[in-house]
Amino acid sequence: MIGMYLKRVMLLLGSVVISIACMAQGAFTVDAPRVVELDESFRLVFTANSEPTSFNPPAFSGFDVLAGPSASTMSSTQIINGKRTESFQVSYTYVLQPKSVGKFTIPAASVVIGGKGYTSNPITIEVVKGDGNAAGNSERSAQATGNVSGDDIFMRMGISKGRVVKGESLVATLKIYTKVPIAGFENVKFPTFNGFWSQEIETPSNIEFVRETVNGKIYDAAVLRRYMLVPQQTGSLAVEPSEMICLIQIKSPAGGGQRSVFDDFFESYQTVKKRITAPGIHIMVDALPPGAPATFAGAPGGKAMSAKLSRDTVQANEAVSLIVTISGTGNINLIEAPKIEFPADFEVYDVKISDKSSKTNKGASGIKEFEFPIIPRGSGHFVLGPVRFSYYDISSRKYLTLSSGDLELKVGKDKGGNSGMSSSLSLGVNKQAVKSLTNDIRYIHTGLSHLKRGNQFFVASFTFYALLAIIISLFFITNSFLSKRIERNRDIAGVKNRRANKVARARLKTAESFLKQKLYTGFYEELHRAILGYCSDKLALPLSDLSREKIAESLIKKSVKPDLIQELLSLIEACEYARYAPDPGGVEMDKNYSRAMRLISDLEV
Amino acid sequence: MKRAIFLFYFCVVLSSMNAQTPKELWASANNLYSKAQYADALQGYLKIEESGYASESLFYNLGNCYFKLNEIGKSILYYEKALKLNPSNEDLLNNLSLAKDFSLDKIEEVPDFILKTWIENINYSFSSDTWSYFALIFFAATAFLLLNFRFGSSSRLRKISFFLAIASVLLGLLAGYFSLIQRYRYTLKNTAIVMKPVSTVRSSPDDSGKSLFILHEGTKLELLEEIGDWKRIELADGRQGWITSLDIEVI
Numbered sequence: 001m002i003g004m005y006l007k008r009v010m011l012l013l014g015s016v017v018i019s020i021a022c023m024a025q026g027a028f029t030v031d032a033p034r035v036v037e038l039d040e041s042f043r044l045v046f047t048a049n050s051e052p053t054s055f056n057p058p059a060f061s062g063f064d065v066l067a068g069p070s071a072s073t074m075s076s077t078q079i080i081n082g083k084r085t086e087s088f089q090v091s092y093t094y095v096l097q098p099k100s101v102g103k104f105t106i107p108a109a110s111v112v113i114g115g116k117g118y119t120s121n122p123i124t125i126e127v128v129k130g131d132g133n134a135a136g137n138s139e140r141s142a143q144a145t146g147n148v149s150g151d152d153i154f155m156r157m158g159i160s161k162g163r164v165v166k167g168e169s170l171v172a173t174l175k176i177y178t179k180v181p182i183a184g185f186e187n188v189k190f191p192t193f194n195g196f197w198s199q200e201i202e203t204p205s206n207i208e209f210v211r212e213t214v215n216g217k218i219y220d221a222a223v224l225r226r227y228m229l230v231p232q233q234t235g236s237l238a239v240e241p242s243e244m245i246c247l248i249q250i251k252s253p254a255g256g257g258q259r260s261v262f263d264d265f266f267e268s269y270q271t272v273k274k275r276i277t278a279p280g281i282h283i284m285v286d287a288l289p290p291g292a293p294a295t296f297a298g299a300p301g302g303k304a305m306s307a308k309l310s311r312d313t314v315q316a317n318e319a320v321s322l323i324v325t326i327s328g329t330g331n332i333n334l335i336e337a338p339k340i341e342f343p344a345d346f347e348v349y350d351v352k353i354s355d356k357s358s359k360t361n362k363g364a365s366g367i368k369e370f371e372f373p374i375i376p377r378g379s380g381h382f383v384l385g386p387v388r389f390s391y392y393d394i395s396s397r398k399y400l401t402l403s404s405g406d407l408e409l410k411v412g413k414d415k416g417g418n419s420g421m422s423s424s425l426s427l428g429v430n431k432q433a434v435k436s437l438t439n440d441i442r443y444i445h446t447g448l449s450h451l452k453r454g455n456q457f458f459v460a461s462f463t464f465y466a467l468l469a470i471i472i473s474l475f476f477i478t479n480s481f482l483s484k485r486i487e488r489n490r491d492i493a494g495v496k497n498r499r500a501n502k503v504a505r506a507r508l509k510t511a512e513s514f515l516k517q518k519l520y521t522g523f524y525e526e527l528h529r530a531i532l533g534y535c536s537d538k539l540a541l542p543l544s545d546l547s548r549e550k551i552a553e554s555l556i557k558k559s560v561k562p563d564l565i566q567e568l569l570s571l572i573e574a575c576e577y578a579r580y581a582p583d584p585g586g587v588e589m590d591k592n593y594s595r596a597m598r599l600i601s602d603l604e605v
Numbered sequence: 606m607k608r609a610i611f612l613f614y615f616c617v618v619l620s621s622m623n624a625q626t627p628k629e630l631w632a633s634a635n636n637l638y639s640k641a642q643y644a645d646a647l648q649g650y651l652k653i654e655e656s657g658y659a660s661e662s663l664f665y666n667l668g669n670c671y672f673k674l675n676e677i678g679k680s681i682l683y684y685e686k687a688l689k690l691n692p693s694n695e696d697l698l699n700n701l702s703l704a705k706d707f708s709l710d711k712i713e714e715v716p717d718f719i720l721k722t723w724i725e726n727i728n729y730s731f732s733s734d735t736w737s738y739f740a741l742i743f744f745a746a747t748a749f750l751l752l753n754f755r756f757g758s759s760s761r762l763r764k765i766s767f768f769l770a771i772a773s774v775l776l777g778l779l780a781g782y783f784s785l786i787q788r789y790r791y792t793l794k795n796t797a798i799v800m801k802p803v804s805t806v807r808s809s810p811d812d813s814g815k816s817l818f819i820l821h822e823g824t825k826l827e828l829l830e831e832i833g834d835w836k837r838i839e840l841a842d843g844r845q846g847w848i849t850s851l852d853i854e855v856i
Contacts, residue, residue, distance in 0.1 A: 441700040444638050444669045445662040449631045453657050456690055456791065459737035459784040467741050475748035482756050 028111050028118040035126045035211040035218050038101055041066055044094045046120060051090055052111035060096060062104035062127075068094035098127040128213050151217075153178040153246060155224075155278035157191070157239060163284040166234050168394055169331045171201070172227045174242060174278060177212070177219040181249045183271055188244040190225060191280075195233040197334070202226035230331045231285040243277040288392055293401055295338060295388040303328030307387040307404035316379045316414040322372040322407065324387055330394075332357045332366040338389045342374060343382050344437055349373040376411040383408055504600035507534050508593065515593055521579060523589055527596055528575035531568070534600055548572060564602055571595055627653045631663075638666070643673040661690040661732075665697055672700070677707045678822035678854075682798040685825065685856045689791045692729035708823025710799075714841040728783045733791075736784035743777030797838070797853040799824045804853070806846035810835030817846040826853060 032044040046055075046069075057069060069092040078085045098104070103126050108119040153176070160171040174190070176182075202223060209220035231237055249269045303326055310321045326335055337351045352373065357366025376382065384407040393400045458464055505512075507530040514523035536543050539554040548569055555565045574592060625633070634649030647670040653663060664687035671680035684701040687694070716722075731739070750770035757763040799820045807814030810832045820826075826838040829845070836853065839845045 439703055439706075441669055441672050441703055442696045444635060444666040445696070446635045446639075447662070449628065449653075449662055450660040451627050451631070451653065451658040451663060452660060456659055457737075457784070457788040458734040459740075459781070459788050464737055464741070468744065471741065471745050471748055475751065478748075478752055479755065482752065486756070 028109075028113075028120050030106075030109065030120040030123050032106070032123055032125060033211045034124070035128060035213045036098055037218060038098055038127055038129050041095055041097045044096055044106065044123075046092045046109050046111075048090045048111050048113060048118070050088055050113050052113045053115070054112045055092060056110045057092070057094075058107040058109045060094070060106060062099055062102070063096040063106075064099060066095040066097055068092070098125075101127050101129050103127070126213065128216055128218060152180050153182070153248065153274060153276055155242065155244070155276050157242065157278045157281055159229075159239075159281060159283060161283075163286065164231060165286045165392065165394060166231055166288050167331065167334070167392070169228055169230045170283070172229050172239065173223060174225045174227075175221055175223055176207075176246075176276075177214055177221045178209075178246075179217075179219055183247040183249045186245040186247065186273070189242055191240040191242040191278075193227065193229055193239060195231060195237040195285075197230040197232055197331075199228045200225060201228045228331075229283075230334065231283065234285045234287040236282050237285055239281050239283065241277050241280040243275060246274045246276055248272045248274055289397070289399075291399065292392075293388075293390040293399055295401060296390040296392070296399065303330065303389070303391045303402065305387070305389045305402040305404065307385060307407060309384070309407050309409060312408060313410045313412065314376065315412045316376055319373055319375050320409065322374060322384065322387075324370045324372070324389075324404075325367060326370075326389060327365075327367040328391075329365040330391070332368045335368055337370045338387055340372060340385065340387055342372075342384065343376075344435075345376065345378045345380075346382075347375045347377060349375075376409070379411045379413045381408070381410055499604065501601055501604075503534070503604055504597050507531075507600060508596060511593060511596075515589055518589075520589070524575050524578040524592075527592065528572065528579065531572055531575065531596060531600075534603075535568075538603065560603065564599065567595070568599055568603075571599060625652075627656060627658050634666070638670065641673075643670050646670050647674065659690075661687045661694065661697075663687075664690065665694070665700075668697075668700065668704070672704055677704055678798055678800045680704045681708065681823045681825070682800070682854055682856060685796070685798065689787075689856065691732040691734075692787065693732050693735075705823065709821035710824040712824070712841045715843050728786065731783075733784045733787035736780045736787070740777050740781035740784060743773050743780060747773040747777060794855050795828050797826045797828055797836070797855045799826065799848075799852060800854050801852040804848060806838065806848050808846060810837070810847045814847060818844065820848070825856075828855070 027049045029047050030044070031047065033042055036042050046057075051073075055069070055071075071090060071092050073088075073090050075086070075088045078087075092109075103124055105122050105124045108122050110117055110119040112118075155174065155176050158173045158175060160173075161168075164170050172193075203225060204223060207222040207224065209222045212219055212221040214221075248271065250272055305324065305326050307322065307324045310323060314320045322340065324338060324340075326332065332355060337353065342348050349372075352371040353368065354371075355366055355368040357368070385404055386406055387404040388401055389403075390399055390401040392398075455461055508527070511523055511526040511530055514526050532543065532546050535541070535551050536546055539551065539558070541550060541554065551572075552565055552569060555568070556562075571592065578588075578592075630649050630653050634646045634653070637643075637646035637649060647667070650663060650667045650670060654667070664683045668680045668683035668687060671677075671683060681701065681704050684697060684704060687697050688701065691697070717725075728736075747770050750766045750773060753766040754763050754770060757766055799822055802822050804820045805816045806818050806820060808817050809815075824840075826840065826848070829837040829839055831837070831850075832847075834850050835847045836850055837845065838848050838853075
């Protein structure tokens with residue numbers, strides 16, 4: 001409870017201190033016309049917003065002090081809807097008169113308010129040689145002439161630059177200069193700026209007149225409109241004249257019998273209408289030089305660019321933004337969003353554009369921010385950019401390209417989404433079709449060129465026909481070779497068989513006749529002789545040398561089959577046995593004959 | 606005399622320095638293409654073509670270069686040229702269809718007899734050279750089978766060989782026919798591509814003829830006859846007319 005109370009007291013105390021500080025906040029200003037005539041007396045007022053303890057006036061070199069300082073105090077209290085505002089002013093007024101023509105600076109004056117020192121700004125006053133018709137004395141001149149000449153009031157359109165490149169901004173100011181008091185305007189026609197993108201940057205609601213000299217004469221000048229212009233075309237662009245009708249108050253001409261006593265006593269004014277025109281002007285607009293880089297965003301002027309990601313580590317399916325900030329002088333709000341290529345797996349949404357631009361007398365400047373909202377759909381490590389932005393630098397007359405560095409974005413695995421299903425088995429991922437981003441032709445063939453002159457086709461080439469001829473001739477050659485060989489093989493076997501049969505038949509001719517006559521002994525004698533004769537002829541052995549062992553030995557040497565040799569030997573043995581043995585019967589003779597026949601044929605083949 | 610010899614020598618040296626072999630040109634042009642310098646690569650390929658060489662790969666790469674340089678008509682022309690050399694190349698068919706997407710004219714083709722297109726599709730599934738290799742292989746097989754038939758050891762083998770030999774010789778003849786047909790179509794210069802962005806087809810072979818229809822760059826035409834500078838053409842949908850030779854380029 002006590003703590004609470006203490007707190008409240010502290011708060012109260014704090015607010016009191018703040019209000020005192022506000023009260024004590026001093027300000028000290030100086031006010032004087034910027035331009036005066038040589039023999040004109042004028043007022044110089046120093047104003048402080050609270051009671052100073054001391055005032056230290058400056059030295060007025062070049063001016064005569066006619067009066068002053070005279071101090072005056074003004075305080076006012078206002079209560080509106082229970083809200084109380086107080087203001088307090090102390091002013092020190094001097095009446096000065098210049099001594100000579102030229103520019104004079106009145107140094108700073110200083111005051112001490114609440115123990116704290118404040119100084120005013122030094123002020124420069126231009127003294128011109130006047131013609132006695134100074135704006136302050138305009139009543140007199142108007143009174144003298146009775147009407148208003150073109151010199152007394154005119155309008156003028158001023159431009160900050162006469163020659164610009166397309167897209168470069170310039171400031172046009174429409175000003176009115178007058179020596180006579182103006183009661184009002186009628187039929188104001190402001191110019192239309194054909195070929196320009198125009199914007200009013202200053203439209204004063206109440207016109208404030210400031211003294212200015214034009215051609216050595218002092219006028220009250222006021223800004224009617226200030227425009228920022230951005231030429232959209234090239235060539236000599238005309239700004240149309242602007243015009244209006246001014247209502248000017250002049251004193252009624254003196255003289256004339258109708259004037260009453262009161263007229264003399266109360267000065268009477270009458271209002272005169274005067275049409276004034278600001279002459280049209282021409283502005284030369286040069287085209288931007290050729291060779292603009294592809295990243296040129298369509299605005300000249302000095303610029304700076306920065307690009308950054310709102311976060312550089314995100315999960316998949318989480319939003320992140322790439323923020324590109326472009327700042328500088330020139331027409332910032334005409335800049336288009338730079339083109340950025342994002343990885344194909346990123347979803348990119350519409351660019352958010354915000355700009356803060358200020359338009360001052362010097363032209364436009366500001367900051368434009370492009371925010372690219374992106375959602376990466378897959379995880380991985382991505383490098384975005386570099387973001388490039390080009391502009392036309394007016395001072396160096398060159399295109400300059402700014403480039404941000406590579407922006408790295410780490411995208412982690414998607415954490416959200418299936419968090420609720422973490423306990424159960426995941427059903428797998430959503431399958432995505434492989435999207436075709438764009439179509440392009442396939443790459444060139446880089447392997448063997450297969451360059452050929454003349455005939456491009458194998459089918460009718462010499463090689464083709466040669467291969468065909470080779471196949472056909474190979475066929476015929478193989479064919480004839482094979483058939484010949486078969487023919488020859490068949491012949492040799494036949495001849496051999498035939499001859500072997502013939503030899504055997506010839507050898508066994510006598511034995512055959514004995515067989516037919518059934519002469520037992522004669523048949524075997526003849527058969528034995530025939531076989532031995534055949535063997536002696538075949539093995540080139542003399543008949544006297546022939547023995548069964550010798551025959552077997554020679555036949556083995558001639559590599560005759562062993563069973564044939566055995567057969568032959570058994571046949572010879574059978575013959576020798578039969579010669580000394582009785583006749584066993586007719587069948588044995590026939591059998592032995594055919595055995596011999598076959599044996600000789602086989603040996604012969 | 607000495608000076609003349611020197612000059613001659615100098616000239617020879619110069620010309621030999623300028624002349625690159627087609628292989629070097631090919632390699633350098635491929636290299637330029639890979640660096641996206643399409644115009645320079647194109648010059649290289651064109652130089653090879655000027656020196657009388659041709660190949661499917663060369664025409665294909667030329668088509669790619671023209672495509673990259675946004676000359677769709679030329680690109681289609683070279684793809685079609687390459688297609689005549691090898692109608693079975695997948696890359697080629699892909700790029701040609703893509704290039705055709707960029708040509709303005711849409712022409713409804715009159716459908717052909719189904720068997721004819723079917724046979725044509727079989728024919729165009731291999732290049733002429735492949736078909737001729739097939740033909741040689743089939744003929745060699747036929748020869749082998751015939752020998753087998755004549756000298757086979759068993760009657761069963763001989764019987765099988767006989768029928769296989771008949772089949773093989775028929776296939777060989779078909780392959781040879783396909784191969785020759787492709788070659789014949791290549792030598793037949795009867796198709797052309799429109800080269801001008803806009804070209805008028807007239808009813809008679811002179812400028813006074815009535816304008817029948819307008820063709821755009823990249824459209825394929827069949828040439829029927831020729832009178833002077835004018836060619837009678839037929840579109841895939843059967844419409845006919847006369848077009849000036851300056852507007853088209855024969856494949």
